[in-house]
Amino acid sequence: MAVLGVKMFKAVFSLLVILLIGFANADNKVKIKNEVNVLGVRGNYLVGYGIVVGLNGTGDGTTSIFTLLSIANMLRKMGVYIDPRQVRTKNAAAVIVTASLPPFAKSGMRFDVNVSSLGDAKNIGNGVLIRTPLRGPDGKVYAFAQGPVSTGGGFSESNKGGKIVKNHPTSGIVVNGGIVERDLPFSFENQNKIVLTLKNPDPDIATEIENAVNKYAGKKIASAKDVSTVEIKIPKDVKDKVSFLSDILNLEINVDNEPVIVIDERTGTVIMSGEIKLDT
DSSP, X not given: OHHHHHHHHHHHHHHHHHHHHHXXXXXXXEEGGGTEEETTOXXXXXEEEEEEEOOSSOSXXXXXXXXXXXXXXXXXXXXXXXXXXXXXXXXXXXXEEEEEEOTTOOTTOEEEEEEEEOSSOSOOTTOEEEEEEEEOTTSOEEEEEEEEOBOOSOOEEEETTEEEEOSOTTEEEEEEEEXXXXXXXXOGGGOSEEEEEESSOOXXXXXXXXXXXXXHHTSOOEEEEETTEEEEEOXXXXXXXXXXXXXXXXXXXXXXXXXXXXXXXXXXXXXXXXXXXXXX
């Protein structure tokens, strides 16, 4: 039955890929925001060290000394004093927590975080990440993360002693587990120009963006500096710069890029790039 289940999963998965590709129709018109990044507007990588608890005997073994010390230190802060050598960690695991802080992140905003085992834990799924500070490259704490860990889609089956695992049980995510504590030091209102950098440098796309922006403004405010950069001067009569940027990014241009469909087998997620329409 296990083998049959695996074969059926693969058959359904392959059929989904064929159907998606077969029905996908690409439109050469895409929005500028799909082709560029705004200089200064980007995610910021955060990293932290934490503990996942509540595991069903699949946590770190006694050879992971850092896990023993971490649990002892955590309990000490809560007023419980214990010798690290007496700690048993099979229901806990040391993890590295990573995330990308969204652009313009403000205090109180939530975001997803990734959790990866640091020791010899066998499975961190269904565990709970204890509050973990997340630091930026400057060493400052910008956010905290906490919550239940999910290892994504997939399945695990066994047949006559054999075992098939279709996910990564030592790496997972905490959905909306991160919360911003410190605002990022960036203000768009202080800018007098917008610099767009192409995700895939191309002279034709740079020219298309320049022409589309100038047509929208009714005058020359955009200039392609090179094959990967377009500079846009913000007119002095623009009062709402955020709305102005939104209008620019939502302008449509013609591109030759072929759309791409990516299917994550681990989580079952389907990602489509470009403007793709499915026939129904």
